[in-house]
Amino acid sequence: MRVHPSELYFYHSSAQSNDKQTKAYAKSLTKFVNEIDVINEPITATKWNEILGMLELRPKDLLNRSHPDYQNQIAGKDWDDEGWINILVKFPHLISSPIAIYKNKAVFCKTPTDILKLD
Known part of the structure; x- marks a missing residue:
């Protein structure tokens, strides 16, 4: 993936309320x-x-x-690799934490400070 060297890409779900603090840390890494x-x-x-x-x-x-959507529609079924990717496409609200990409490094931010691993 080609990215601008000083730009941080912050993938998140607006359904998750805890992403605001992680986003604040992201803005401390780059404007x-x-x-x-x-x-x-x-x-x-x-x-x-x-x-x-x-x-x-x-x-x-x-x-x-x-x-609940994971439990009702995904859990207990046998999914291949393509099926799992399609789940991400179809159910993006199930992503549990934001993803940050900066300078060709990526981190899944389970805690807000995980984003600092990119610096």
């Missing part, structure tokens, strides 16, 4: 924060594959497994 709300700006399967490759995570690792 150029490109905020992408994955609910209002759908991410393609190709882009999800790129992001997951940078994170070195599986799609399932990004999801909030306690969310």
Whole structure:
């Protein structure tokens, strides 16, 4: 993924209230924060594959497994790799934490201070 060297890409779900603090830390790293709300700006399967490759995570690792939609529609079923990617595309509100990409490094921000690993 080509990114501007001084721009931080902040992928988050507007449905998550805890992302505000992480975003504040992002703005402490650089004044150029490109905020992408994955609910209002759908991410393609190709882009999800790129992001997951940078994170070195599986799609399932990004999801909030306690969310009712996960429990009702995803849990207990056998999904292949493409199926998991399609879940991210179709259910972006299930992403449990924001993702930050800066200077060709990516981090899944389980806590707000995780974003500081990018500096």
